[in-house]
Amino acid sequence: MRIAVVGLGYIGSVSCGCLPHIGHAVIGVDIDSHKVAALKEGRPPVLEAGLATLVAEAHEEGRLTATNNIEAAIEASDVALVCVATPSRPDGGADDSQLVAAIESIGRAVRASARGEYAVIVRSTCLPDVHERLQAILAEASGLSYDRGLGYASNPEFLREGSAVEDFFAPPKIVFGARGVVAEDACRALYAGIDAETFFMDPGAAALVKYADNYYHAVKVTFGNEMGMLCQQLGVDPYAVMDVFCKDRKLNISARYLRPGAPFGGSCLPKDVRALSHVSRTTDVPLKMLQGVDASNRCQIDRLVARIEAAEPVAVGFIGLSFKEGTPDLRESPFLEMLRRLVASGRKVRVYDPLLSQVTRGADHDPLAELRPHLDDDLGALTEACDYLVVTQKLGGEVWDGLRINGHHRLLDLTADDGLRRFGRYEELYR
Numbered sequence: 051m052r053i054a055v056v057g058l059g060y061i062g063s064v065s066c067g068c069l070p071h072i073g074h075a076v077i078g079v080d081i082d083s084h085k086v087a088a089l090k091e092g093r094p095p096v097l098e099a100g101l102a103t104l105v106a107e108a109h110e111e112g113r114l115t116a117t118n119n120i121e122a123a124i125e126a127s128d129v130a131l132v133c134v135a136t137p138s139r140p141d142g143g144a145d146d147s148q149l150v151a152a153i154e155s156i157g158r159a160v161r162a163s164a165r166g167e168y169a170v171i172v173r174s175t176c177l178p179d180v181h182e183r184l185q186a187i188l189a190e191a192s193g194l195s196y197d198r199g200l201g202y203a204s205n206p207e208f209l210r211e212g213s214a215v216e217d218f219f220a221p222p223k224i225v226f227g228a229r230g231v232v233a234e235d236a237c238r239a240l241y242a243g244i245d246a247e248t249f250f251m252d253p254g255a256a257a258l259v260k261y262a263d264n265y266y267h268a269v270k271v272t273f274g275n276e277m278g279m280l281c282q283q284l285g286v287d288p289y290a291v292m293d294v295f296c297k298d299r300k301l302n303i304s305a306r307y308l309r310p311g312a313p314f315g316g317s318c319l320p321k322d323v324r325a326l327s328h329v330s331r332t333t334d335v336p337l338k339m340l341q342g343v344d345a346s347n348r349c350q351i352d353r354l355v356a357r358i359e360a361a362e363p364v365a366v367g368f369i370g371l372s373f374k375e376g377t378p379d380l381r382e383s384p385f386l387e388m389l390r391r392l393v394a395s396g397r398k399v400r401v402y403d404p405l406l407s408q409v410t411r412g413a414d415h416d417p418l419a420e421l422r423p424h425l426d427d428d429l430g431a432l433t434e435a436c437d438y439l440v441v442t443q444k445l446g447g448e449v450w451d452g453l454r455i456n457g458h459h460r461l462l463d464l465t466a467d468d469g470l471r472r473f474g475r476y477e478e479l480y481r
């Protein structure tokens with residue numbers, strides 16, 4: 051493909067050096083004449099390991115040139131790869147002015163070239179609403195439509211400065227959010243030959259994969275540092291602790307606990323998070339992220355109760371009440387707290403949780419005394435009595451097989467599982 055790389059900073063320069071090596075002809079564009087001049091002479095505008103050689107080779111072979119004239123670049127290309135900056139504004143929001151200006155100028159140049167087909171792929175990091183606006187700006191400025199001729203895609207960048215060239219040829223993944231067939235075709239051709247798992251999504255979702263990565267990486271660094279402070283305070287070697295922590299690939303370094311779903315609860319997590327928060331508060335070790343964990347979890351519970359209340363159900367049925375599947379343990383179950391709050395606000399509430407019915411009364415104490423008036427023996431009785439069902443457990447698949455609902459029911463799925471999709475009237479927490 052003939053590619054115009056718009057913006058010759060880190061991302062643009064690395065793209066200019068690497069794309070010719072997988073068969074593309076590249077023309078770099080920037081408003082900064084120094085960067086354009088460097089590339090024209092076969093020198094990379096930024097310092098990055100391995101880039102100088104790649105740029106020099108591509109330049110010598112005639113597969114890399116540069117210009118500060120966007121019209122000339124669009125005329126000489128089939129696809130624009132937009133790599134301009136999206137820095138922070140003083141209020142913390144991302145400044146999209148470079149992106150808007152670049153997309154407008156590309157759109158106008160496409161119109162001026164009178165071509166019937168062009169694709170724009172945005173590598174810059176920006177939020178979904180910005181992608182929406184950019185698509186509209188591009189269509190307006192170019193005079194083309196996404197049904198005929200115009201393509202737009204987000205293609206977030208996952209390479210790291212310092213090892214950017216290496217990452218370009220071996221990325222952790224390739225993600226596209228493409229709109230229009232022209233964009234899809236361009237995306238498929240862009241990294242042909244690079245071996246990486248590739249995902250096609252909508253532009254906004256693709257953009258948020260990038261933010262999810264960076265948020266998570268920031269959380270990981272902060273977690274490591276907070277563990278360091280905590281260990282130091284308690285006289286323990288943090289490296290020894292974290293080395294063993296990272297060896298656990300089942301629960302720690304894995305996809306476990308990462309799917310959006312219910313709040314956490316149970317006999318351990320809340321209590322142990324509280325204990326560490328207490329250490330932080332009483333010793334002045336500033337574990338700010340840790341202290342936010344409990345508050346964030348409580349917000350989840352508030353949000354769920356508010357969502358159920360907003361539906362104004364006649365009766366709410368909990369399918370599973372213990373903090374997780376496979377145990378009748380109700381200690382700090384977030385669902386028990388939800389039940390209490392709904393009951394306190396006057397809602398009728400029923401519960402179906404087969405393991406709870408096996409909990410026996412003590413001689414002078416019934417651990418389920420508070421709950422007995424709400425318990426149902428089977429799923430059928432519960433669904434008959436309730437119009438709003440909160441599914442917190444799959445119950446070993448029984449829910450999927452045994453649930454009989456009609457148009458009168460609403461379902462709220464907190465299982466972080468896809469099983470309930472088969473039911474028509476179904477809402478997930480985050481959809």
Ligand SMILES: NC(=O)c1ccc[n+]([C@@H]2O[C@H](COP(=O)([O-])OP(=O)(O)OC[C@H]3O[C@@H](n4cnc5c(N)ncnc54)[C@H](O)[C@@H]3O)[C@@H](O)[C@H]2O)c1
Nearest residue numbers: 057058059060061080081134135136148152174175207211
């Ligand atoms: N740097 C990284 O490691 C990295 C990694 C992943 C994603 N990103 C994202 O990639 C984007 C680019 O980052 P960067 O670090 O390469 O930025 P940068 O600041 O190094 O470079 C941006 C370039 O765009 C040029 N530019 C601005 N407006 C232009 C226009 N209208 N036409 C042509 N050129 C124009 C600027 O002159 C500059 O050379 C950002 O959104 C960033 O968040 C960066």
